[in-house]
Amino acid sequence: MIIIGIDPGISGAISILENKKILEVYDTPTMIDGKKNKRQINSAQVTNIIRERLKDGKEITVVVEHVNAMPGQGVTSMFNFGQSFGVIKGICAALSLPIYFVRPAKWKKHFNLIKTNKDASRTKVIEAYPQISDKLHRKKDSNRADAILIALYFSDTQL
DSSP, X not given: OEEEEEEOSTTOEEEEEETXXXXXXXXXXXXXXXXXXXXXXXXXXXXXXXXXXXXXXXXXXXXXXXXXXXXXXXXXXHHHHHHHHHHHHHHHHHTTOOEEEEOHHHHHHHTTOTTOOTTHHHHHHHHHOGGGGXXXXXXXXXXXXXXXXXXXXXXXXXX
């Protein structure tokens, strides 16, 4: 089974795993929207990333982090995040893929990451999968690590 783990949002990431092997990890594709130069999720590219895996004819499950509003986040920011979340749900529905949602506290507890800094997930993935450390070498790659751990959580627990 192929598991696609998604850390949603403009600065999120998409991971693709099969039998706990990391096949690929991507930053969420974005594009500039209109005159204000605001980034938005590139839904066509996200669709292409997921559709590429459908060619193999293998069972695919999509697991998305289910995040709530964060303190201090503005209305516009929350709207943009919700829009990205909706795009992912719509793509999965259009491709007839099962989609599961996991709260951050659940997958972080599973990997003993509660009350750790944002970079701890990146360290955990690099320790378990040193062969992909080149894809996680930047501090901002913690979103990629989160997407990998979200998929691994589903692989370990099947929710």
